[in-house]
Amino acid sequence: MSQITKDMTFASVMRMHPDVVRVLAKYNLGCIGCMGAQNESLEQGCNAHGINVDDILRDLNAIFA
Numbered sequence: 458m459s460q461i462t463k464d465m466t467f468a469s470v471m472r473m474h475p476d477v478v479r480v481l482a483k484y485n486l487g488c489i490g491c492m493g494a495q496n497e498s499l500e501q502g503c504n505a506h507g508i509n510v511d512d513i514l515r516d517l518n519a520i521f522a
Contacts, residue, residue, distance in 0.1 A: 459521045463510045467494035467502055470517065480516045484508050 461470055467488045471477050481488050486506065488494040493502070499517075503510040 461499070461514060461517045461521075463500035463503075463514060464498050466496060466498055467491070468496075470499065474520050476520045477517060480513065480520065483516065484513055 459473055461473070467481070467486075471481075471488060471494070478489060484506075486502065486508075488502070491497075497505075499513065500510050502508075503513060
């Protein structure tokens with residue numbers, strides 16, 4: 458089973474499953490076109506956008522449940 462963690466980059470998470478993009482969109486994160494997605498961790502991006510990283514991790518990991 459896959460597990461997404463807050464230290465993973467957006468780019469690595471988006472490669473894990475197609476539904477990841479839908480979850481990111483739910484939080485108004487347009488990561489596909491963002492240059493920062495290659496190096497920015499989920500935690501860094503969430504902090505920058507005022508999003509609770511635990512909320513997005515819950516939704517992302519639900520894809521693999």
